Amino acid sequence: xxxxxxxxxxxxxxxKVRMGSRSASNEKALExxxxxxxxxxxxxxxxxxxxxxxxxxxTSGQVSLEALQLAERENLQGKILVDVANPLDFSKGMPxxxxxxxxxxxxxxxxxxxxxxKVVKTFNTMNCQLMTNPGALKDPGNVFICGNDAGAKxxxxxxxxxxxxxxxxxxxxxxxxxxxxxxxxxxxxxxxxLGTPMFNFSIVQ
Amino acid sequence: xxxxxxxxxxxxxxxKVRMGSRSASNEKALExxxxxxxxxxxxxxxxxxxxxxxxxxxTSGQVSLEALQLAERENLQGKILVDVANPLDFSKGMPxxxxxxxxxxxxxxxxxxxxxxKVVKTFNTMNCQLMTNPGALKDPGNVFICGNDAGAKxxxxxxxxxxxxxxxxxxxxxxxxxxxxxxxxxxxxxxxxLGTPMFNFSIVQ
Numbered sequence: 001x002x003x004x005x006x007x008x009x010x011x012x013x014x015x016k017v018r019m020g021s022r023s024a025s026n027e028k029a030l031e032x033x034x035x036x037x038x039x040x041x042x043x044x045x046x047x048x049x050x051x052x053x054x055x056x057x058x059t060s061g062q063v064s065l066e067a068l069q070l071a072e073r074e075n076l077q078g079k080i081l082v083d084v085a086n087p088l089d090f091s092k093g094m095p096x097x098x099x100x101x102x103x104x105x106x107x108x109x110x111x112x113x114x115x116x117x118k119v120v121k122t123f124n125t126m127n128c129q130l131m132t133n134p135g136a137l138k139d140p141g142n143v144f145i146c147g148n149d150a151g152a153k154x155x156x157x158x159x160x161x162x163x164x165x166x167x168x169x170x171x172x173x174x175x176x177x178x179x180x181x182x183x184x185x186x187x188x189x190x191x192x193x194l195g196t197p198m199f200n201f202s203i204v205q
Numbered sequence: 206x207x208x209x210x211x212x213x214x215x216x217x218x219x220x221k222v223r224m225g226s227r228s229a230s231n232e233k234a235l236e237x238x239x240x241x242x243x244x245x246x247x248x249x250x251x252x253x254x255x256x257x258x259x260x261x262x263x264t265s266g267q268v269s270l271e272a273l274q275l276a277e278r279e280n281l282q283g284k285i286l287v288d289v290a291n292p293l294d295f296s297k298g299m300p301x302x303x304x305x306x307x308x309x310x311x312x313x314x315x316x317x318x319x320x321x322x323k324v325v326k327t328f329n330t331m332n333c334q335l336m337t338n339p340g341a342l343k344d345p346g347n348v349f350i351c352g353n354d355a356g357a358k359x360x361x362x363x364x365x366x367x368x369x370x371x372x373x374x375x376x377x378x379x380x381x382x383x384x385x386x387x388x389x390x391x392x393x394x395x396x397x398x399l400g401t402p403m404f405n406f407s408i409v410q
Contacts, residue, residue, distance in 0.1 A: 095380070101387070103302050139409040144391070171394045175300070179391030182306070186349070186384030189376045190408060202407040203395060204344040 002084060002128040003058035004032050009132035011039045013162055020048025020071065049075035054082060054155070055117075061087035061106050061181075062099055068114065077116045080152045082159075083107050083177075084123040084131070086184050095188055098181060107177025111148065118152035120145060121177040122160065125187060127197040134164045141200030142167045146176035169203060207289060207333040208263035209237050214337035216244045218367055225253025225276065254280035259287060259360070260322075266292035266311050266386075267304055273319065282321045285357045287364075288312050288382075289328040289336070291389050300393055303386060312382025316353065323357035325350060326382040327365065330392060332402035339369045346405030347372045351381035374408060 007017045019029045019042040029042035041051075049055055049071035059067040064085045068076065087106040088096040100106055107121040122145040123131045134140035143165050147153050157168050171179065183201070191197050212222045224234045224247040234247035246256075254260055254276035264272040269290045273281065292311040293301040305311055312326040327350040328336045339345035348370050352358050362373050376384065388406070396402050 095383075097308050101307050137409055141407075141409040169395070169398065171391070171398055176391075176394050178300075179394045182387040182390050185387050186376070186381075189381050189384045190374070193374065193376055194408075194410065196410070199408055199410045202346075202409045203399075203404055204342055204346040204407045205399065205401070205404045 002131075003056065004028070005128040005132050006056055006058060006084070007032065007040070008036060009163060011036050015039065016051075017041075018043055018048045018051040020045040020067075022067075022070065045071040046075055049079075052079070054080045054159070057081055057083045057085050057110070059085055061085040062089060064106060064110065065113065068110065073114065073116070076114055079117060080149075080155060081110065081114070081117045081119050082123075082156055083110055083119055083121045086124050086181055088184060095185060098184065101178065101182055103178075105175070105177035105181050107146070107174050107181070111174045118147065118149040119174055120147035120149070120152050120156045121174065121180055122146075122156060124180055125183050126200050130198060130200060132163055134166075136198060137200060139202055140165065140167070141202035142169050144169050144171050144176075144180050146171040146174055146180065148173050167202075207336075208261065209233070210333040210337050211261055211263060211289070212237065212245070213241060214368060216241050220244065221256075222246075223248055223253045223256040225250040225272075227272075227275065250275040251277045251280055254284075257284070259285045259364070262286060262288045262290050262315070264290055266290040267294060269311060269315065270318065273315065278319065278321070281319055284322060285354075285360060286315065286319070286322045286324050287328075287361055288315055288324055288326045291329050291386055293389060300390060303389065306383065306387055308383075310380070310382035310386050312351070312379050312386070316379045323352065323354040324379055325352035325354070325357050325361045326379065326385055327351075327361060329385055330388050331405050335403060335405060337368055339371075341403060342405060344407055345370065345372070346407035347374050349374050349376050349381075349385050351376040351379055351385065353378050372407075 016039045021029045024043045033040040033042040087099040089099050090096045111119040221244045226234045229248045238245045238247040292304040294304050295301045316324040
C-alpha cells in the first residue's frame with residue numbers, strides 16, 4: 001500500500017517509477033503499472049533497484065533486509081535508499097512490538113549491511129495517505145528525516161517538499177532512526193484512540 | 206529538578222506538598238521547603254508517601270522502584286501515583302537508552318509491583334518547565350495520559366488542567382506507557398537539534 005501510494009504520487013510529479021516485488025508477475029504490481037500509464041512499470045526487486053536512481057524501501061520492516069538482498073547489492077550501490085519502513089511485529093497481535101529498538105534501529109541495520117548505500121530515513125511516522133497529501137490536514141505537522149549523507153538528505157528533502165511538505169526536521173545521522181521508529185508505539189495507540197490514521201506529530205516551540 | 210518544579214507549582218495552587226528524599230536531611234529538599242513557605246515540607250520517601258493524597262514519582266526512572274520501595278507499600282496503598290519518570294540510562298553516554306521498553310514500560314512495572322496503587326502516567330514527554338507553564342509556548346501542544354483507573358485519570362486530568370493545559374489525550378490503559386516512554390529518544394534528539402528543551406508534541410488532525 002505504501003509503495004503503491006508513493007509510486008503513484010511520484011508518477012503524478014513526472015517521475016518514472018518501477019515497482020519491485022519478489023516476482024515480476026506480482027499481480028498487484030502489474031495492476032498498479034497498468035493503471036499508472038507510460039511512466040509506470042514493474043519487475044523484480046532487482047529490476048526495480050537497477051532501474052531506479054532513488055530507491056524507496058516500502059516493504060514491511062520485518063522483511064526489508066530480505067527484499068534488499070533480493071534487490072542485490074550492485075544494483076543499490078552508491079544510490080539513495082529512502083527507508084520509510086517500520087520494524088513492526090504484529091505476530092503476537094495488538095499492540096505490535098518492534099523487532100529492533102532502543103540501541104539499534106532498522107535504518108541503522110540497513111545502513112550497516114549496505115555501506116555503499118545512502119540510507120535516508122523519513123516518512124515512517126505517518127500514514128501513506130498523509131505522506132503524499134499533506135494538504136489533507138489543516139496543519140500537516142512535521143516530517144522527520146535522518147541519515148549520514150548530507151547531500152542525500154538534501155535531495156530527499158527536495159522531493160518531500162515537492163509533495164507539498166514545508167516543515168521538515170533533520171534529526172541528524174542515521175542513529176536518529178531509533179527515535180523515529182520508536183514513535184510507532186504511540187502512533188498506533190493514537191490511531192486507536194483518535195479513530196483515524198490521518199493525524200501527525202507537529203513539534204511546537 | 207522535576208520534583209522541585211512540580212512541587213513549587215502545586216504550592217502556588219494552594220496544595221500542601223511534602224518533598225520526599227532518601228534522607229529527611231537532604232539539603233536540596235530542605236532548601237526547597239524553606240523557600241516555599243508554610244505549605245511546603247520535606248522528609249523521607251516514606252514520610253512524603255504517608256503525607257500525600259496524590260503521590261508524584263519524579264525520581265530518575267532507573268531508581269524509581271527503589272524509591273517507591275523506600276516509600277513503603279502501606280503508605281501508597283489505594284492512592285494515585287502520578288508517574289512522570291522516564292527509564293533513561295545515561296551510563297553509556299549520549300544518546301541515552303531505555304532500561305525497559307518495547308514489550309514493557311516503567312509505568313507497567315510500577316503498576317505490577319504496586320497493584321493497590323492507581324498509577325497514572327503523564328507529563329513524561331516534556332521538560333518540567335513546560336509541564337508547569339504551558340503558556341511558555343504559543344501553542345503548548347498535548348499532554349498524554351494513561352492508566353488503568355478511570356477515576357484516577359479524571360482526577361489527574363483536572364490537576365493538569367489547573368496548570369493551564371487544555372489539550373489532554375487519554376491513551377488508554379497503563380500499557381500505553383510503552384509508547385509514551387519510547388517517545389523519549391526522539392525527544393532527546395529534537396532537543397539537541399532544536400537547541401532547546403522548550404518544545405512539545407502537538408497532535409494535528
